Amino acid sequence: MASPDRPLIVFVGQPNSGKSTLFNAISGYRAQTANFPGTTVTHTHSEVYVGGQIIRIVDLPGTYSLNPADPAEKAALAHLFQEPPDLIINVIDASLLGRSLELTLELLEMEQPLVVALNMIDLAEKKGIKINREKLENLLGIPVIATVANRGWGIKELISCSLDCLKKRDCRPKAPSWTGDVEKHIQSLAESIPEDFHCVHNRRFTAIKLIEAGETFCHEILKEIRPELMQRVEVVRNQLELLRHLPAFEILAAERHHLALKLFESVAKVERGKRIGLEEKIDSILMHPVLGYPGLILIFSLFFFLIFLIGNPLEGILLRPWSWLTAWIQQQSWPSFFLAFMDGLIQGIGGGLAIVLPYFLPLLFLMSFLEDLGYLSRAAFLLDALMHRIGLHGKSVPSFILGFGCNVPAIMSTRILESPRDRFLTSLLIPFIPCSARTAIILAIIAFFLGPWWAMGFYFFQLIIVALVGNLLSLFLKEPSPGLILEIPSLKIPSLKTVFSKVIWQLRSFVQFAWPIIIAGSIGLSFLQLARADIWINWALSPLIKGVLGLPINLGITLIFGFLRKELSLLMMLQALGIEYHSLPEVLTRSQLVVFTAFVSLFIPCLSTFVIIWREISRRAALLSILLNISVATFVAFLLRLII
DSSP: OOOSSSOEEEEEEOTTSSHHHHHHHHHOSOSOOOSSTTOOOSOEEEEEEETTEEEEEEEOOOOSOSSOOSHHHHHHHHHHHHSOOSEEEEEEEGGGHHHHHHHHHHHHHHTOOEEEEEEOHHHHHHTTEEEOHHHHHHHHTSOEEEOBGGGTBTHHHHHHHHHHHHHHOOOOOOOOOOOHHHHHHHHHHHHHSOTTOTTOSSHHHHHHHHHHOSSOHHHHHHHHTOHHHHHHHHHHHHHHHHHHSSOHHHHHHHHHHHHHHHHHHHHEEEOOOSSOOHHHHHHHHHTOTTTHHHHHHHHHHHHHHHHHHHHHHHHHHHHHHHHHHHHHHHTSOOOHHHHHHHHHHHHHHHHIIIIIHHHHHHHHHHHHHHHHHTHHHHHHHHHHHHHHHTTOOGGGHHHHHHHTTOHHHHHHGGGGOOOHHHHHHHHHHGGGSOOHHHHHHIIIIIIHHHOHHHHHHHHHHHHHHHHHHHHHHHHHOOSOOOOOOOOOOOOOOOOHHHHHHHHHHHHHHIIIIIHHHHHHHHHHHHHHHHTTHHHHHHHHHHIIIIIISOOOGGGHHHHHHHTTOHHHHHHHHHHHHTOOGGGHHHHSOHHHHHHHHHHHHHSSOOHHHHHHHHHHTOHHHHHHHHHHHHHHHHHHHHHHHHHO
């Protein structure tokens, strides 16, 4: 519950309204934001110190309405009911004002303190939409603050207004009235709701939700405890349907839609001419059913070339001092235990800094740039049609797109899928998506030693593997699946401040979580080599490593460490072979480089991915994921050994 000393503010808005960007601008970089719908899947909490007091703020998942249609929307509704906030900030997309106001009207019906953040006002003006903010404020009866979250415009005004609302408590709106005959039936049901009914927010709002919502938690309580009230709900629902000859939920949605459009027409003036804008011309190419695919290949080809052009020389510069330091340590006459520790420590620190980060940093930057530009939604639209043809399903595409950054949040994002079959299938396929760690390995080995064309071909080959595995799994999971319902956001010039903030946030996560594992793994391998325990591990894995894959037997131990973090396989490979990075082609042939990279990138999911599948889906799915990845990695790597 909200406490007077730490008031609670909740951010509510439709997907892609800039809600999480605005939240981050106030709280610091706490939520993953992107110009991509559905990014926030769970609640994001923070505490900020403003105006001499601590305020708790919560970023709820994007929702189009307060009638839950998927798990994310159910989470938003449950939070508003179970922990009523002291203030709701409704973030709306000013460039889509008519549609956005429908959610605003639902929030008005709650009669809870409310402030509207009229976000993306610059994009609305770019589209020729001029909004009379003062008039909208008067019609709604609550404060309306114009903001541009990704540029920091209007944020101080929004904070100041919110503090005033918390102190003066004068931001509580009045619920809008609907058409007379509909309003009469709503009021009759509201009067039938007892004051002690614990699902009540206010009686009128509860009456509306009981009529239009199919399966809220209130209905379960009504069926078991208040059957007479449930019967009354059915009577009112039938009366409304006889009145308009439509389903009751459609009648109420139509009332809200009509009122939202009236508000839009009253406060907005559209001065856009018939001339097709630059964005529409670009979209006609990017989303063309034929031209869109060459454009997709071209953009991602440039994506990898830029990473290679930045990472390759940077890697060469950073490797020199670490190679010198490693050689110097190996020449010292220290005790063997201490020498093993120092060698593992330096190789772990230097490997992460000189081999992983040169590719990891530009990868994070370019991925964030494409997200905020709005291109990833367009890529998802194109891939939707393609994946339907090969047995995958469109609504899983956003999760796959997130998987290119990291598999863990990608699996968490499967919560937006209504079908358990889709969640299960998508979670099995996500570990095959080349995440940033796998991409770093592909670029550090394939691109660096064989060239960028090899790396790009390798990357697309891995995507084909994902498609084929998905097609195969779909043969065993034949339940019908819903298609893709994806909002295509407007193309926007990304804010470099936001992009760099995102890169810093993800880099901090790498330094705090991944790098210690890499260093500990490197030290652990040094001690295993000192105790000669690696010989037994390599011997146990030799039938697979040498017999099937045709790789040096001492690479077996790298698979153990690869389960902790994928980058560890790359660093452990150098340590296990006892060579420097530039000497790799002298020890392994081109075929062996390709086979090793293919096996490691498709091999068993990393530990964090395994745990999240276990937690989010089931133990059976996590164990099946391991078996599936090992089988596919072995088959593909053996096939490449025969071909190359």
